[in-house]
Amino acid sequence: MLSRRQFLVKTFLAGTSLMVGNMPGGRQGIALRPRLNPGLLEPFVDQLPIPPLAQPAGHRLDPLDLTRAIPFYLFAMREIETKVHRDLKPTRMWGFQGTSPGPTIETRRNKPVIVEWVNQLPTRHFLPVDRHIHGAGADKPEVRAVVHLHGGRVPAKSDGYPDDWYPPGKSASYFYPNTQEAAMLWYHDHAIGITRLNMFAGLFGIFFLRDDFEEGLNLPRGRHEIPLVIYDRDFDTDGQLNYPVAPASASPWISEFVGNAILVNGKLFPYLEVEPRRYRFRILNASNGRTFHLTLANNQSFHLIGSDQGFLSAPIETTSIVIAPAERLDLIVDFADWRGQQIVLRNDAVPVMQFRVLKSGTKDTSKLPLGLRPISKIEESKALKTRVLSLDEIDDQTGNPAVMLLNRTHWSMPITEKPELNTVEIWSLVNMTEDVHPIHLHMVRFQLLDRRLFDMLQFQTSRTVHYTGPAVKPDDSELGWKDTVRALPNMVTRIIVPFEGYPGRYVWHCHVLEHEDNEMMRPYEIVIPTERTKHG
Numbered sequence: 001m002l003s004r005r006q007f008l009v010k011t012f013l014a015g016t017s018l019m020v021g022n023m024p025g026g027r028q029g030i031a032l033r034p035r036l037n038p039g040l041l042e043p044f045v046d047q048l049p050i051p052p053l054a055q056p057a058g059h060r061l062d063p064l065d066l067t068r069a070i071p072f073y074l075f076a077m078r079e080i081e082t083k084v085h086r087d088l089k090p091t092r093m094w095g096f097q098g099t100s101p102g103p104t105i106e107t108r109r110n111k112p113v114i115v116e117w118v119n120q121l122p123t124r125h126f127l128p129v130d131r132h133i134h135g136a137g138a139d140k141p142e143v144r145a146v147v148h149l150h151g152g153r154v155p156a157k158s159d160g161y162p163d164d165w166y167p168p169g170k171s172a173s174y175f176y177p178n179t180q181e182a183a184m185l186w187y188h189d190h191a192i193g194i195t196r197l198n199m200f201a202g203l204f205g206i207f208f209l210r211d212d213f214e215e216g217l218n219l220p221r222g223r224h225e226i227p228l229v230i231y232d233r234d235f236d237t238d239g240q241l242n243y244p245v246a247p248a249s250a251s252p253w254i255s256e257f258v259g260n261a262i263l264v265n266g267k268l269f270p271y272l273e274v275e276p277r278r279y280r281f282r283i284l285n286a287s288n289g290r291t292f293h294l295t296l297a298n299n300q301s302f303h304l305i306g307s308d309q310g311f312l313s314a315p316i317e318t319t320s321i322v323i324a325p326a327e328r329l330d331l332i333v334d335f336a337d338w339r340g341q342q343i344v345l346r347n348d349a350v351p352v353m354q355f356r357v358l359k360s361g362t363k364d365t366s367k368l369p370l371g372l373r374p375i376s377k378i379e380e381s382k383a384l385k386t387r388v389l390s391l392d393e394i395d396d397q398t399g400n401p402a403v404m405l406l407n408r409t410h411w412s413m414p415i416t417e418k419p420e421l422n423t424v425e426i427w428s429l430v431n432m433t434e435d436v437h438p439i440h441l442h443m444v445r446f447q448l449l450d451r452r453l454f455d456m457l458q459f460q461t462s463r464t465v466h467y468t469g470p471a472v473k474p475d476d477s478e479l480g481w482k483d484t485v486r487a488l489p490n491m492v493t494r495i496i497v498p499f500e501g502y503p504g505r506y507v508w509h510c511h512v513l514e515h516e517d518n519e520m521m522r523p524y525e526i527v528i529p530t531e532r533t534k535h536g
C-alpha cells in the first residue's frame with residue numbers, strides 16, 4: 001500500500017505547480033467572532049416547527065396545455081429574523097416567504113405548477129463572499145440567487161442553471177411538470193460561486209410530490225407525517241450565523257464547513273410530542289458538508305421505506321441511518337411500545353432532537369406494507385456508454401485544497417459529457433481524494449451499481465482503473481432510485497443512469513457546497529441523437 005505522502009505527485013495545471021491528492025482535514029477556517037458552544041444551552045425547550053404548507057397565489061395557463069389552469073406560487077426570498085433557541089436572540093437568516101426552511105410545496109404526479117421565485121434579498125451579503133471563486137468575481141453583484149428543484153425532472157430552462165442567477169429586484173418563473181413518481185424533492189439556491197453562503201443563510205425548502213400509488217399504501221399521513229430537515233451551523237455568542245473564513249488569506253473560501261450546532265426545521269434541539277403509534281418521517285440532510293449517522297437513543301429499530309427518488313421495493317428494518325448532504329430518507333417509526341417515554345434522536349453521540357411519547361393517542365389505522373414500489377434493476381448491458389470520471393482535489397503549495405475538480409476540468413471548460421436522450425450510461429466516479437463526495441446529477445434518477453477499491457497511483461499515471469478489491473454492493477438504503485450518491489474515498493463508485501426526460505444543458509456536481517462553489521461542478525448536455533449517431 002502506498003502511504004498518503006508517497007501518493008502526492010507533482011503535476012502541472014493551468015501553468016501552476018500544484019499538488020494532486022489531499023491532506024486529511026483540509027482548510028476548515030477560523031471563526032470571525034466568538035463561537036457559541038451549543039452544549040451550554042438547555043436542550044429540548046423549543047417545539048419542533050413544521051414548515052408551513054404553501055398556498056397558491058393564483059392560477060396560470062399550463063404552458064403545455066393551454067386549455068387548463070395550474071397553480072401558481074409566488075415565493076419571495078427575503079432577509080428574516082428567527083429564533084433558533086429559546087435562550088438565543090433572533091438570528092438573521094435568508095428565507096422564503098418569511099421562513100427558513102421555506103414553505104413546503106405539495107403537489108401530485110401530473111399536476112404541474114408554476115413558481116415565481118422573487119429575489120427580494122438585500123444587495124449586500126452578510127456572509128463572506130470570496131471574489132476569487134468562479135462566477136463570483138468583483139464584476140458580479142454581491143447578492144445573486146437562482147432556485148433549483150433538487151431531484152425534479154424539469155425542462156432545462158426551469159432548472160435553475162447556476163449562471164441563470166439574478167440580483168435583488170428581479171425574479172424568474174419556473175414551470176414544474178411533475179411527471180415523475182412520488183418523492184420528497186427540495187428547492188434551494190444554486191447561484192454560481194455563492195451557493196454555500198446562500199444556503200447557509202437559509203435558502204431552501206421542501207417539495208412533496210405525491211401519487212396514487214403512495215396514497216394506496218395507507219402510510220401515516222397528515223399530522224403523523226413529519227418532515228425533518230437537518231443541518232449543521234455555527235453561531236456566534238450573539239446567536240448569529242458565523243461562517244468561518246480561511247486564515248491569513250485574501251480568499252476567505254474554506255474547503256468544507258462542519259458546524260457544532262445541529263438544527264432541525266430551523267430549531268436547535270427541538271422536541272416533538274408524538275402519539276404512541278406509527279409516524280412517517282421525511283428526512284433531508286440540508287447541511288453544506290456534514291454527513292449524519294442517526295440513531296434513536298433507546299436503540300429502537302425503525303423501517304426505511306424510501307430514499308431520494310421515492311420508495312424502496314420493500315421496507316428495511318434498521319437501528320441507524322447514514323445520510324449525506326442532499327440525500328433524503330423516508331422512515332416509519334412506531335412509538336406504540338414507548339408510551340410516556342422520551343426518546344432522543346442522536347447524531348453519533350450528540351443529541352439532535354427529542355420525541356416525547358404521549359401516554360395515549362388516536363387509533364392507528366395506518367400500515368407498514370410488506371412490499372412497496374417494485375424497482376427493476378437496470379442491466380449493465382443496457383448501457384450505451386461508460387464514462388470514467390475522476391473526482392480530484394488540487395492542493396496549493398502549503399498542502400491546503402485550492403480547488404476541487406470533476407475529471408480535472410473546470411466549470412468554464414467546454415461541455416464534455418453529452419449523453420443522448422433516452423439512452424443509458426454507466427458513470428464510474430473515480431474518487432482520488434480522501435473525502436466523501438455526494439455526487440448529484442440534475443434531471444435524472446439513477447441506480448447505484450457498486451463501489452470498489454482501486455489502484456490510485458496507476459490511475460494517476462495512466463487514467464485506467466485497476467481494481468484492488470471486490471465490488472461492494474450498495475447499502476440497503478441505497479437500493480432504490482437515487483439522485484445523489486456518496487462517492488467514497490479511494491473507491492470507484494459506479495452508477496447506471498437512464499437519461500430520460502428533457503434534452504438540454506444541466507449540471508452535475510458534488511453536493512458539499514464548498515466543493516460545488518469552487519469548481520466541483522460541471523455542465524452536461526442531454527442531446528437528441530442525430531440520424532448519423534442513431535443506433536439500433
Ligand code: C2O
Pocket residue numbers: 148150188190326440442507509511
Ligand atoms: Cu441540490 Cu445542483 O443541487
Ligand code: CU
Pocket residue numbers: 404435436437438510511512515516520
Ligand atoms: Cu466534494
